[in-house]
Amino acid sequence: MSLSQAQKKAMRGIGHHLDPVVTVAENGLNENVIAELERALKDHELIKIKLALAERDTRQQLIDAIAQGTSADVVQTIGKMALLYRHNPKANPKLSNIARAKQHHGRH
Template sequence: MSNQKNLTPSQVKFLRGIAHGLNPIIIIGSKGVTESLMEELESSLEHHELLKIKIAIGEKDDRKEIIEHIVAQTQSQLVQSIGKTCVIFRAKKQTEIQLPK
């Protein structure tokens, strides 16, 4: 559905630099990925483009599955995943973040 290209290594590095100073906007707790969480995630992506998400449940493999599900459902791209935190990006039509070529 989405026609976004994959991010280049320089674009990933650029986005990681921006995301470093961000606080998690979405925190996934004991209820896991619910419909209301996905609605909030979608709304946040439309507004912010670049989101830091904290996954406070599960083991490493569980968190990886959650991240893959979120990326697929939101048609976003994974920028970084470290421990219980991940960063995703989805450009808006009128993007505020100018990615390097």
């Protein structure tokens, strides 16, 4: 799925306030990290991850591998942070960062 620029902009606004839910360190992608990413994407749809790696090229390769391995879209990368999105039509509205943002904006 390819996100439009407007969708990415809206998601960046939501993601700005999120804390990283997963930190990927030097040991990279292992089963536990993938499982946690899968759970976070299923529950929250839009997640921020931290890549505790010094090398920019290594971080980008890891982001690409994560996106491919989880079928997520990379919304944004800034430094050691990445914002990932994967649509879940059955997401719990109380957990989904997308649904919660829509509810919040609907109250104004």
